[in-house]
Amino acid sequence: MPIEDQERDEVLLKRSAKGDEDAFTQLYRRHQAQIYRFALRMTGHTWAAEEIVQDVFMTLVREPKKFDPGRGMLGAFLYGVARKRVMKHLERLPREFPLEVRNEEGEAKVVDIADQRTPAHLAEMRERREQVRSAVLALPPEFRETVVLCELEEMSYEQAAKILECPVGTVRSRLHRGRALLLAKLEMLREVPKRANAVL
Amino acid sequence: MNCEEFANLDLNLEGAPERPETSAAREHLRNCPACAALYESSQRLRAELRELGMATSEVSTPSRVEMRLRQEFRTRHTTAKNRGRAIVAGWLLAAATIVLVAGSFFVGRHSKNANVAKAHPAANSGVTQIAAAGPELGGTLVAENDGDEFALIPGALPGLQDETTVVRVQMQRGALSALGLTVNEEHANDVVEVDLLVGADGQPQAYRLPQQTAN
Numbered sequence: 245m246p247i248e249d250q251e252r253d254e255v256l257l258k259r260s261a262k263g264d265e266d267a268f269t270q271l272y273r274r275h276q277a278q279i280y281r282f283a284l285r286m287t288g289h290t291w292a293a294e295e296i297v298q299d300v301f302m303t304l305v306r307e308p309k310k311f312d313p314g315r316g317m318l319g320a321f322l323y324g325v326a327r328k329r330v331m332k333h334l335e336r337l338p339r340e341f342p343l344e345v346r347n348e349e350g351e352a353k354v355v356d357i358a359d360q361r362t363p364a365h366l367a368e369m370r371e372r373r374e375q376v377r378s379a380v381l382a383l384p385p386e387f388r389e390t391v392v393l394c395e396l397e398e399m400s401y402e403q404a405a406k407i408l409e410c411p412v413g414t415v416r417s418r419l420h421r422g423r424a425l426l427l428a429k430l431e432m433l434r435e436v437p438k439r440a441n442a443v444l
Numbered sequence: 445m446n447c448e449e450f451a452n453l454d455l456n457l458e459g460a461p462e463r464p465e466t467s468a469a470r471e472h473l474r475n476c477p478a479c480a481a482l483y484e485s486s487q488r489l490r491a492e493l494r495e496l497g498m499a500t501s502e503v504s505t506p507s508r509v510e511m512r513l514r515q516e517f518r519t520r521h522t523t524a525k526n527r528g529r530a531i532v533a534g535w536l537l538a539a540a541t542i543v544l545v546a547g548s549f550f551v552g553r554h555s556k557n558a559n560v561a562k563a564h565p566a567a568n569s570g571v572t573q574i575a576a577a578g579p580e581l582g583g584t585l586v587a588e589n590d591g592d593e594f595a596l597i598p599g600a601l602p603g604l605q606d607e608t609t610v611v612r613v614q615m616q617r618g619a620l621s622a623l624g625l626t627v628n629e630e631h632a633n634d635v636v637e638v639d640l641l642v643g644a645d646g647q648p649q650a651y652r653l654p655q656q657t658a659n
Contacts (some may be wrong), residue, residue, distance in 0.1 A: 257459065260517075263521035263525070265514060265517055265518060265521075268513075268514070268517050269510070269514060272510060272513060274512075276505045276509070276510070277503070277504045279503040279505075280503060280504060281500060281501070281503055284500065284503060285500065293505075294505060294506060294509055296507055297505045297510060298509050298513065301509075301513050302513065302516065304518050305513060305517050305520060306520065307581070328581060371494075373492065373496055373499060376489075376492045376493060376496050377496055380493075380496075382478060388569050393491070395490070395493040395494070395497065396493060396496060396497035396500075398494075398497065421503065423486060424487060425495075426489055427482075427486065427489055430489065431485065
């Protein structure tokens with residue numbers, strides 16, 4: 245995040261702490277989407293992601309001083325809070341995740357807005373995408389969050405390490421292990437024959 | 445490079461700059477079918493993960509969450525503002541009470557001193573109201589301010605000097621105990637003259653005993 249954005253976050257947060265609702269709203273709109281995406285990709289449930297986003301920003305409303313600008317950026321702080329909420333959520337749920345995402349009414353919902361625009365002949369791609377999503381959701385949390393941050397959110401190892409509060413080396417090794425687990429799961433699902441030569 | 449070394453690299457060779465490491469990795473892939481197959485699967489997985497990321501990159505929190513948060517924000521800050529105002533009001537009230545009590549105390553002291561000073565000739569700047577007493581009071585004479593200082597009767601509150609009257613009465617010494625004063629039992633039946641400083645409510649506030657009848 246550019247320095248001016250970081251400073252802007254701090255100014256908005258100070259104004260918000262003094263009761264400026266517009267400042268709080270701006271902060272929320274700047275950061276809500278990435279927190280929602282992270283929570284959704286980690287939990288697979290839109291209702292859980294919604295709850296987590298609300299919890300994260302309630303922390304800003306109720307305890308704005310919990311964020312220390314000297315320790316890092318607001319975005320990383322919000323991710324950290326979201327991560328803890330996600331872990332608490334996952335602890336309460338059973339290990340297996342359904343292939344489909346269900347909303348708060350219990351209706352199956354595919355969280356893939358591209359589906360509405362995908363032609364019929366890409367149904368196979370959609371199916372594969374669902375398999376990948378399910379495989380990610382089936383990963384143990386410590387590997388799942390690394391895959392979500394580095395592969396889906398496309399963060400660097402350093403950015404992910406700050407959010408996960410662990411060394412860069414740990415991020416690398418978890419990502420490596422996470423990918424291996426995903427491959428194993430997907431190979432099992434698809435039974436793709438191994439090819440002899442690589443395409444470089 | 446062997447298979448273990450290749451696996452530990454975790455490289456993405458597509459578009460990677462040429463370095464000794466990447467050259468060695470490409471060479472290994474050419475010679476090792478197992479690693480080549482694994483690499484291909486890994487590349488496919490990367491592409492699928494990227495696609496999954498893009499497919500969900502436009503999702504956003506439902507607007508009801510923003511509404512709830514803003515409502516909570518407003519409630520919290522209105523409560524905090526009202527609490528602040530209540531605290532300030534409380535302090536102002538406490539300060540006003542202290543000023544009022546202190547003021548009453550000093551006014552009361554000043555009033556008492558003024559009343560006592562009025563009874564003393566040196567401070568006799570004004571004469572209390574003198575009224576004639578009737579025979580039903582047993583020959584009681586209303587006294588002039590003739591010198592001795594008045595002493596407050598226990599439990600009496602000093603009134604304003606304009607509202608007091610000096611009344612001289614004759615009474616048995618023992619009756620002084622009704623005013624809260626200590627009386628020598630041996631002389632309780634003696635008749636004495638007492639000057640009473642009586643307030644507008646008719647209640648005696650202070651007394652003095654003219655010298656010839658002192659306890």
